[in-house]
Amino acid sequence: MNGWLMRTLLGRIGGLALTLFLASVVIFSALLLTPGDPIAALAGGAKPTPELVAQIRAEYHLDDPIWARYLQWLGGVLTGDFGRSFVYQTDVLGLIAPRFAVTLQLVLLTVVMILIAGVGSGILAATRGPAVDRAVGLLTALGMALPTFVVAILLIWVFAKSLGWFPVYGEGAPGLDRFWHLVLPAASLAVMFIAYISRVTRSSLVAQLHSEHVETARVRGIPRGRIFRVHVFRNAAPQILAISGTTIAGLFAAAAIAEQAFGLGGIGSLLTEAAARKDLPVVQLVSLLLVTIFVVLNAVADLVSALIDPDSVNAGRPA
Amino acid sequence: MTRIAPTAVLALGAAAALALTACAPRDGGGGGEALAPPELVTALPAATTPVDEVTWSIVEGEPATLDPVSSANLIIPNLCDNLLSLQPDFSVEPGIATSAEWADPTTFVIELRDDVTFWDGSPVTAEDVVYSLERNRSPESQWFSAFALVTGIAASGPHEVTVTFSAPDSTFRDALAGQGGAVMSAAFGAGAGDGLGTSEAGLMCTGPYELAADGWTPGSEIVTTANPDYWNGAPLVDTLRYVFVSDASTLATALTEGEIDGALNVSPSSRAAFEGEGAGRLVVGPSTASYSFGPASAEGPAANPDIRRALSLAIDREQYIDTVLNGLGEVQRTIVPEFTFQELSAADVYQEGYDALAAPGVDLDTATQLVEDSGEDVSEPLVLAVPAGATEFKNTAQIVQSAAKQIGLTIEIDEMQASDFGAMFYDASAREGIDLVATQGYLETPGVLGYPSLFMLPEELGGVFNWSGYANADVTAHMQAARTATDERTAAQEFVAAQEIFAPDMLQVTLAGAYQLSYVNDGLTGITSSVAMYSSPWALHLGGE
Numbered sequence: 001m002n003g004w005l006m007r008t009l010l011g012r013i014g015g016l017a018l019t020l021f022l023a024s025v026v027i028f029s030a031l032l033l034t035p036g037d038p039i040a041a042l043a044g045g046a047k048p049t050p051e052l053v054a055q056i057r058a059e060y061h062l063d064d065p066i067w068a069r070y071l072q073w074l075g076g077v078l079t080g081d082f083g084r085s086f087v088y089q090t091d092v093l094g095l096i097a098p099r100f101a102v103t104l105q106l107v108l109l110t111v112v113m114i115l116i117a118g119v120g121s122g123i124l125a126a127t128r129g130p131a132v133d134r135a136v137g138l139l140t141a142l143g144m145a146l147p148t149f150v151v152a153i154l155l156i157w158v159f160a161k162s163l164g165w166f167p168v169y170g171e172g173a174p175g176l177d178r179f180w181h182l183v184l185p186a187a188s189l190a191v192m193f194i195a196y197i198s199r200v201t202r203s204s205l206v207a208q209l210h211s212e213h214v215e216t217a218r219v220r221g222i223p224r225g226r227i228f229r230v231h232v233f234r235n236a237a238p239q240i241l242a243i244s245g246t247t248i249a250g251l252f253a254a255a256a257i258a259e260q261a262f263g264l265g266g267i268g269s270l271l272t273e274a275a276a277r278k279d280l281p282v283v284q285l286v287s288l289l290l291v292t293i294f295v296v297l298n299a300v301a302d303l304v305s306a307l308i309d310p311d312s313v314n315a316g317r318p319a
Numbered sequence: 320m321t322r323i324a325p326t327a328v329l330a331l332g333a334a335a336a337l338a339l340t341a342c343a344p345r346d347g348g349g350g351g352e353a354l355a356p357p358e359l360v361t362a363l364p365a366a367t368t369p370v371d372e373v374t375w376s377i378v379e380g381e382p383a384t385l386d387p388v389s390s391a392n393l394i395i396p397n398l399c400d401n402l403l404s405l406q407p408d409f410s411v412e413p414g415i416a417t418s419a420e421w422a423d424p425t426t427f428v429i430e431l432r433d434d435v436t437f438w439d440g441s442p443v444t445a446e447d448v449v450y451s452l453e454r455n456r457s458p459e460s461q462w463f464s465a466f467a468l469v470t471g472i473a474a475s476g477p478h479e480v481t482v483t484f485s486a487p488d489s490t491f492r493d494a495l496a497g498q499g500g501a502v503m504s505a506a507f508g509a510g511a512g513d514g515l516g517t518s519e520a521g522l523m524c525t526g527p528y529e530l531a532a533d534g535w536t537p538g539s540e541i542v543t544t545a546n547p548d549y550w551n552g553a554p555l556v557d558t559l560r561y562v563f564v565s566d567a568s569t570l571a572t573a574l575t576e577g578e579i580d581g582a583l584n585v586s587p588s589s590r591a592a593f594e595g596e597g598a599g600r601l602v603v604g605p606s607t608a609s610y611s612f613g614p615a616s617a618e619g620p621a622a623n624p625d626i627r628r629a630l631s632l633a634i635d636r637e638q639y640i641d642t643v644l645n646g647l648g649e650v651q652r653t654i655v656p657e658f659t660f661q662e663l664s665a666a667d668v669y670q671e672g673y674d675a676l677a678a679p680g681v682d683l684d685t686a687t688q689l690v691e692d693s694g695e696d697v698s699e700p701l702v703l704a705v706p707a708g709a710t711e712f713k714n715t716a717q718i719v720q721s722a723a724k725q726i727g728l729t730i731e732i733d734e735m736q737a738s739d740f741g742a743m744f745y746d747a748s749a750r751e752g753i754d755l756v757a758t759q760g761y762l763e764t765p766g767v768l769g770y771p772s773l774f775m776l777p778e779e780l781g782g783v784f785n786w787s788g789y790a791n792a793d794v795t796a797h798m799q800a801a802r803t804a805t806d807e808r809t810a811a812q813e814f815v816a817a818q819e820i821f822a823p824d825m826l827q828v829t830l831a832g833a834y835q836l837s838y839v840n841d842g843l844t845g846i847t848s849s850v851a852m853y854s855s856p857w858a859l860h861l862g863g864e
Contacts, residue, residue, distance in 0.1 A: 049458045053745075087383045088537040089517045095538050156572055169564065169573035263564045263573060265539050273380065276708075278738040 008306060012299045023291040024077075028070050031280055031287075060086075073284065083281035087274070092281045096267065100289070102171045103266035105178060106258065107251045109186040110193070114247070118194040119240065122201025126209065127228070136198060143195030148254065152188040152261035159184060169263040185258040193247050200243045204236035211235075238305035245301020249294040357603040357647060359834065359849075361407035366845035366862025372558040373843065373861065376570055376582040381538065381563040385530065386516025387501035388460045391763070393583055394541060394561055395498065397858045399524035402429060402448070402500035403492070405855040407847045409605075409765050410662035411496045415443060415525065415550075419495055424487040424805045429495075431478040435550045437504045438529040445474035450505035452482065462499030464772070464781050465491060468803075487803045489810040490766050497764035497854045527554045527859045555845075555862030567710070574599060580840040583852055588710050590645040593838055603647060604835035604848035607656045608761035610643065610715060611827040612703065613774060614754065614787035615743065620695035621754035622787040626728070627825040629693070632686035633722035636679050640831045643714045651832040652676040653822040654774065655767045658832075658850065663765055665811035672815030676822050679829075686726040700729035701754040704743065707734035715757050715830065730755075750786065759833065763853035767814050768802055774826040775817075787826070794821045 057063050061072065076083055082092040125136035146154075160168040172181035208214060209232055217227045256268025267286055274282035382392040387399050404414030413419075418430045435443040452472045455462045468488045475481040484491075494500065507515075507523030514520030518535035528543035535541045541561040545554045562579065564570045571589035573579040577598030585593065585601070593601035614621040621627070636650045651657075653676055660669035690697060703719060705712040713734070720730040733753065735743075742749040743756060750756075762769050775794055776782035782789075797817035804810035835850050845860035846852070 052459055085537070088381075089383070089514065090519060090537050098536070099538055153568075161572070161576065167578055168576050169569060169578045170562065260566055261569060263562075263566070263569045270538055276737045 005306075008303070012303065016295055016299055019295050020288075020292060023295075024074065024288055025070065027284060027287045027291070028073060029066055031283055032066050032069070077288075082285050085274075085279055085282050087277050087279045087282070092285050095282065096270070096285060096289070099265055099267050099270050102178075102264055103252060103255050103259070103268060106182050106186055106189070106255055106264065106266060107248065109179070109182050110190045110251055110255075111248050113186055113190040114193045114197055115244070117190070118197030119201050121194070122198040122240075123205065123233075125198065125202040126205035133202075136202070140195035140198045143191045144199075146191060148188055148192060148257045149261055151191045152185070152258060155184045155188050156261075171264045171266070181262075181264075185262040185264060188261065189251065189254060189258040193251070197240070197244060197247060201236070201240050204239045205232055208232040208236050234308065237308050241305045241308070242301050245297050245304075246294075249297040252290050252293050357834065359603055359605045361409075361604055361849040361851070362847045362860075363602060363839065363844040365860040366555050366843070366864065368863030369555045369557065370843070370861075370863050371556075372560060373556045373580045373858075374560045374562060374578075375858075376562050376564045376573070376579045378565055378570065378582055378584045378586075380565045381541075384516040385522050385535075385541075387498045387503070387524075388454045388462070389516065391461060391498060391853065393852060393857070394543075395501070396526075396852065396854060397528045397559065397856045398522060398526040398530055398543065399498070399501040399503065400435075400526050400856070401496055401498060401854060402502060403496040405496040405764060405851045406662075407604075407849050407851050407855070408662055409658060409849065409851055411493055411765060414496070415448075415502055416495070416500075419492055421487070421492075421805070422481075425484040427482040427484065427491060428475070429480040429482070431480070432550065433478050435502075435525050436548060437507070437523050437525055438546055439504075439507075439523060440548075441504065441506070443502060443525060445476060445478060445480050447505045448480045448502055449474050450508060451501060451503045452480070452499075454503075454508075455499050460499070462494065462497065464769075465494035465497075465499045467781065487805045489802055489804050489807065490768055493764050493766045525550070527551070527856050528559055549859075551859065554859055556858065559858055559861075574838045574840075577840060580843060581838060581846070583835075583837045583846075583857070585836045585838045586710070587643075587645040587647040587833070587836060590647060599838055599840040599843075602837040602839055602846070602848045604837065604850070605658045606761065606833060606835035606850040607659050607763075608759060608833045608835070608850060609651055609654070609656055610648075610711070610757070610759050610830040610833060611654065612715070612719065612755050612757040612830070613784075613825075613827040615704065615750045615756045616754060616786060617788035619701070619754055620693065620697055620728075621701055623693050623695055624824040625689045625693040626695060626697075627828050628823065629686040629689035629726055630719065630723060630728065631679060631825055631828045632682045632689070633726045634679075634718065634828075634830065635681050635722070636831060639715075639718055642718060643711050644831060644833055647836060648831040648833045650679060651829050652678055653818065654770050654827045654829055655818065656762070656832050659762050659765055660767050660811075663807065663811070665807045668808060668811035668815060669767060672811075672818055675819070683725055690727050697728055700731040702731045702733050702752060703755040703757060704733045704735050704740065704753045705757045706740045707736055711759070712757055718830075719755075719757070744784070761850055761853070763850065768798065770827075771798060771817065771821060772802075775821050775824075785826070789824065789826055791820060791824070793817075 061069055073083070084090060085092050085095055088095060121136050125133045156168050160166050166184045167181050170181060172178045214227060214231050217231050253268070255266055256272055258264070259266040259269040260272070271283065271286045274286065377393055379392060382390050382394060384390045385395055385398065387395050400415050402414055402416040403419055404412045406412055415432055415435050416429045417432055420428060422428045429448065431443065431445065431448060437443065449472050454460060455466045456469060457463065468484045468486050469482055470485050471483040473481055502525055504523035511520035516522055518537045521532055522530050527546050527549045529546045530543055534543060543559045545557050547553050564573060564579065567586040567589055570579070570582060570585065571592040574582060575592055575597030581599065590601065614627070616622060640646060640648045640650070652673060657670070657673060660666050663669065703716055705716045716732040720732060723730045739749065743753065760770065772781045773784045774782065775785060775789055776798060777790055777795065778785055780795065794817050797813045801810045801813035801817065804813060835848060835852070837846060837848050839846060842863055843861060844864045845862055847855055847857035
């Protein structure tokens with residue numbers, strides 16, 4: 001079991017490194033190949049003369065071949081030098097770190113909401129009879145249909161403007177104030193994912209509830225609660241976890257919409273601004289960060305499912 | 320000086336969010352609900368009560384630099400004083416310079432106050448002013464064109480600077496009331512080097528607000544504090560904090576809920592929200608800003624004045640103002656707006672010239688005839704470029720498109736990302752395949768020559784946006800004569816003579832003048848609310864009522 005786990009782990013880490021490498025190549029070349037020019041950002045608002053343009057191009061190696069620029073960039077990244085922002089003329093890492101903290105807090109709060117409401121309502125739908133099932137089904141259909149920005153507008157309207165319970169803008173000061181500022185953005189971000197996780201949870205549980213071994217357990221007179229914990233939920237958990245892992249990873253990218261709607265200074269809003277201004281070093285690092293989070297969270301979700309139920313992983317693989 | 324703002328309003332999903340909250344464009348035909356014409360205010364009454372902290376949103380987003388030479392944004396005017404002081408009504412008064420006058424046709428003498436200090440307490444000397452003005456003599460400066468005729472800048476006394484010219488320049492004095500006349504510390508500038516104005520190196524000026532060493536957190540906020548020793552009296556607001564909310568609907572909510580205390584240049588699309596119940600009020604001021612479109616190429620129908628005249632005759636300006644500006648603008652007869660010259664000493668000459676121009680009106684028959692008689696092949700669509708993401712430009716493009724259709728012209732809309740749109744202004748290859756470009760621009764100091772110079776003069780004389788290769792010897796001669804005139808009435812007469820010729824050629828089809836819009840929390844007052852805010856410390860008199 002331990003040897004198997006080590007192998008899985010090593011294989012995972014190897015795959016992870018390879019994925020990240022490929023992702024960095026794709027991100028880097030895609031950015032260089034997109035139309036538009038960072039000169040406007042670099043010239044800092046002045047109307048650049050041809051001489052200034054030439055000077056900037058030389059200074060930032062804009063005319064070097066893509067592979068040379070990639071290697072230079074990769075070398076920097078590996079030695080902890082992530083470059084300077086074209087727009088702000090400051091260290092990219094320093095620019096990203098505080099914003100990443102905001103996004104991370106937003107995502108964590110969203111995850112808590114998703115797991116409680118999503119898994120909770122899925123369990124209710126699967127176990128509390130057809131009326132509850134239908135009600136949850138209806139709500140989740142609605143939840144999946146509502147785009148995040150629409151939910152944001154609704155939430156702002158009801159809870160911020162009409163009731164005045166929550167602030168409508170900004171990330172607030174760290175601590176309780178921050179938490180208070182993040183409730184509505186997290187809720188608007190969570191709605192669609194709650195609906196999704198709820199449906200996944202329900203269908204996994206229903207599949208287990210109708211499986212043979214549960215029938216057998218029931219016939220043998222094992223108490224309902226125990227059947228649910230040991231036979232149903234445990235078997236359904238890996239699938240729920242795997243889906244949750246991808247979902248949570250996707251939240252980092254989806255956060256941009258909530259950040260925009262609530263004026264949060266997070267990583268998503270930074271990415272959209274930087275992309276529009278062609279601030280390549282910022283876009284590169286944020287994209288790489290998002291890919292890394294996605295890949296790592298996926299791997300973690302896989303490993304955790306494997307730990308809960310090794311068979312589920314082995315079953316999916318050719319021996 | 321003229322500024323063309325490629326208005327980079329960017330947002331993921333924000334465009335859609337706007338559609339839900341903003342007023343939908345209306346059809347011109349219905350016309351029952353006329354919007355009340357707003358009262359124009361150049362400044363709110365000065366504040367009397369101190370306030371600890373005010374949070375202000377910069378709609379245009381975070382600036383890349385605060386260096387007055389290479390950036391035009393609404394934070395710099397509160398930090399750095401210009402030599403002359405631009406008043407809210409667009410008149411020019413003494414500032415750090417007690418006087419700035421022509422000693423002879425090519426010699427300009429600036430006398431400085433002797434009691435002005437930088438934030439660090441060091442006095443402002445003639446050397447600092449020489450250093451500051453010299454920086455604008457490089458083409459990299461935003462204000463280079465104002466210094467194009469300057470041959471020398473030298474200290475001629477401890478508090479006197481003399482500027483010499485190759486020819487008289489009737490525009491120079493007013494330009495000193497703009498950021499081209501910003502005064503910065505020479506010693507600090509030498510220490511900061513290339514980083515001057517960035518979050519790391521900072522800035523050293525004399526303005527009413529100071530930028531602390533760690534006041535700028537890039538990507539987040541800029542915090543400035545009152546300068547207690549300001550030569551013109553310390554401001555009442557102790558901490559003025561800038562945040563950057565560019566999404567119109569997010570901003571409208573934050574403002575009306577009172578979470579942000581104010582913002583300048585708010586979107587006219589949020590008029591209903593701003594005029595409804597909320598924490599503050601919409602302040603409407605006069606402006607020199609206008610929406611227009613013009614040719615991007617010397618080839619094709621767009622370069623033909625008849626085609627542009629036809630397009631102009633097809634567009635209903637009143638409907639344009641109602642749809643795009645929610646009624647917060649006015650019909651403008653030509654590229655140079657009235658507010659620009661109303662405080663100049665020869666204002667009557669300019670006004671007479673302006674009034675003599677034809678008011679834009681709709682005449683589809685004449686327009687169709689113009690297209691037919693132009694001899695242009697109009698079978699291919701004309702491509703109109705607008706910046707993506709901004710409702711105003713999206714609506715502008717659609718109005719131009721449907722107006723053109725009525726007179727047999729097909730317009731294809733190209734919504735360009737901010738960086739691509741910006742590139743068109745200096746990179747000819749970025750304009751390939753584009754026939755027309757829609758922009759919004761404004762003049763930040765008095766003076767009528769800036770806008771026409773950019774669009775109508777040959778490139779070597781400053782016509783950097785003269786993309787259609789327009790060349791009219793009479794226009795050029797009159798424009799040059801206006802610039803080098805030694806008395807203001809002659810300058811005005813020469814300009815009016817040029818305008819008579821270039822206005823009908825519509826190098827820019829002016830769609831509307833846009834008012835200056837600000838939203839201010841009910842407890843606050845004292846801001847400059849006219850377009851003068853770009854060049855003067857608009858927050859100097861800000862505070863509680």
